[in-house]
Every structure is written in C-alpha cells, then in structure tokens.
Amino acid sequence: MKKAFIFPGQGSQFSGMGKDLYEQSPAAKALFEKANDILGFRITDTMFGGTDEELKQTKVTQPAIFLHSVILASTLGESFKPDMVAGHSLGEFSALVANKTLTFEDALVLVSKRALAMQKACELNPSTMAAILNLDDKVVEAICKDISDAGNVVVAANYNCPGQLVISGSIEGINIACEKLKAAGAKRALVLPVGGAFHSPLMEPARVELEAAINNTTFHTPVCPVYQNVTAHAVSDPAAIKQNLVAQLTAPVRWTQTVEQMIADGATSFTEVGPGKVLQGLVKKVNASVETISA
Numbered sequence: 001m002k003k004a005f006i007f008p009g010q011g012s013q014f015s016g017m018g019k020d021l022y023e024q025s026p027a028a029k030a031l032f033e034k035a036n037d038i039l040g041f042r043i044t045d046t047m048f049g050g051t052d053e054e055l056k057q058t059k060v061t062q063p064a065i066f067l068h069s070v071i072l073a074s075t076l077g078e079s080f081k082p083d084m085v086a087g088h089s090l091g092e093f094s095a096l097v098a099n100k101t102l103t104f105e106d107a108l109v110l111v112s113k114r115a116l117a118m119q120k121a122c123e124l125n126p127s128t129m130a131a132i133l134n135l136d137d138k139v140v141e142a143i144c145k146d147i148s149d150a151g152n153v154v155v156a157a158n159y160n161c162p163g164q165l166v167i168s169g170s171i172e173g174i175n176i177a178c179e180k181l182k183a184a185g186a187k188r189a190l191v192l193p194v195g196g197a198f199h200s201p202l203m204e205p206a207r208v209e210l211e212a213a214i215n216n217t218t219f220h221t222p223v224c225p226v227y228q229n230v231t232a233h234a235v236s237d238p239a240a241i242k243q244n245l246v247a248q249l250t251a252p253v254r255w256t257q258t259v260e261q262m263i264a265d266g267a268t269s270f271t272e273v274g275p276g277k278v279l280q281g282l283v284k285k286v287n288a289s290v291e292t293i294s295a
Contacts, residue, residue: 007091012276062115069274117206122196134187161285232257
C-alpha cells in the first residue's frame with residue numbers, strides 16, 4: 001500500500017490557476033510573491049487573469065505549472081506523505097521539490113532557465129510534435145527510424161499510455177510521419193499546437209544550456225525515490241537524478257513504463273498535484289484498477 005504523487009507537465013495550464021490558493025492561504029501567497037521576485041516579473045498576474053495566448057508563452061507556461069503544483073503540494077499538510085513521486089516532463093521538477101531533492105527557489109530558477117533555453121532551441125530549428133493514436137509502439141518507432149535515416153529528424157517523444165505515443169521532429173519529418181503512420185493503421189495522427197520538437201535531438205542546444213545550470217545547483221538526498229522520465233525506474237542518488245534531468249530534454253518521456261514500474265513497486269494510489277486531470281486519465285489507461293485522485 002504505497003502512495004504515489006504525480007505532477008503534470010506543459011499543456012495543463014488554464015487562466016485562473018492558483019488564484020484560490022493565493023487568496024485562501026497566507027503561506028501560498030508568500031510563495032507566489034517570492035516567485036514573482038525570483039522571476040523578475042509578476043507571473044501571478046498572467047496565471048490569475050491572463051488569456052490562453054499569454055499563458056502559452058513558454059517563459060510563463062513552465063514556471064506557472066510548476067508553481068501551481070509545488071504550492072498546492074505545500075498546502076496539503078499531513079495528507080502529503082509520498083512514498084514515491086514522478087512528474088511528466090516539466091513535472092519532474094515539481095516532483096523533485098516534493099521529495100526535497102531541490103529547494104523551491106533553486107527549482108524555480110532551473111525551470112525558468114529550461115523554459116527560455118527550450119524557446120531558443122525552438123527558434124533555431126522550426127519543429128513540432130504529433131500524437132499517434134491506436135498503433136503499436138514498435139510500428140511507430142520503426143517508421144520514425146526510417147524517416148530519420150533518410151535525413152529528417154523524427155523520434156518517439158512521449159510514451160503517454162498504451163495506444164498513445166507522441167512523436168517529435170522537424171516539420172517536414174512530422175508531416176511525412178503522419179502520412180505513413182495513418183497508412184500503417186493509426187486511428188489518428190494529429191499535429192499538436194506546440195512550439196517545437198520537445199524530447200528530441202533538436203533540443204540539444206537547450207540540453208547544453210540546462211546542463212550548466214543543473215551542475216551549478218545543489219541536489220539533496222531525497223526523502224523518497226523519484227521515478228524519472230528517462231529511466232522509468234526509482235532513483236534516489238542525487239548525481240544520477242542530475243544526469244537524468246539533463247538527458248530528459250533530448251530523450252523520450254517513458255510515462256507508460258513509469259506508471260507500470262511504480263505499480264510493480266507497490267503503488268496502489270496515484271494523487272495528481274497540479275492543474276488538470278491529464279495524468280489521472282493516463283494512469284487509468286495503463287492500469288484501470290489503481291486509485292487516482294486529484295490533490
């Protein structure tokens with residue numbers, strides 16, 4: 001009987017996120033104001049009253065989701081006792097604050113640097129992502145490899161749940177892949193409204209930039225293991241956590257495998273901490289028998 005706490009990534013944002021926490025909890029309000037000071041702009045203004053378009057700016061989206069998740073976790077009191085944690089992409093930073101690997105302040109600085117580095121990498125290489133539904137992972141991987149071997153970068157990026165794999169790459173490569181994958185039997189091959197090819201080799205410039213920042217940050221021994229995107233296994237060694245966090249930018253998010261491993265290691269309930277319910281839906285598609293809860 002182990003409790004797993006999971007933290008969402010980019011795409012879960014909404015206007016008004018965190019406003020209730022700010023208004024109802026003095027401790028939460030203090031953390032939001034500290035974040036405004038660290039970031040050098042009032043991110044709370046955009047979180048609480050910004051348009052969807054304003055919230056989509058990478059410099060806002062990633063810190064906003066991180067702040068909502070981490071500050072919500074801080075208000076849970078005695079009910080917040082994770083036996084294990086994991087986060088989807090960006091959510092891994094929230095998980096690392098939850099298990100005390102990173103301080104709130106250090107993690108926020110890293111998230112902000114990650115967002116800006118990814119934005120720059122997107123501008124260097126126009127690229128995108130697409131969701132592939134109801135096709136075997138191995139078929140998707142083989143078609144992506146063929147296209148990449150022919151000169152266009154396309155890779156499997158997010159193993160979200162059985163029957164849902166997101167691919168990432170150059171715009172031309174993704175367009176070719178969508179046609180080939182539909183021909184191979186995919187129910188849908190849907191290009192996503194994202195600014196770039198996250199979790200692909202095209203994020204290499206961002207990986208280099210983030211590695212320098214991570215290497216200059218203190219990582220503490222966690223109070224419980226984090227199941228990292230790159231390995232899908234429990235990790236407690238701060239040096240290994242650092243390496244995996246750097247590798248995450250250009251490597252796939254193995255969410256299906258992460259959830260399977262957490263269940264194999266005893267997780268019986270998954271509590272999603274942060275905006276939305278995306279991860280609860282994915283967990284249920286991996287294993288319908290486990291309990292899922294919103295914080």
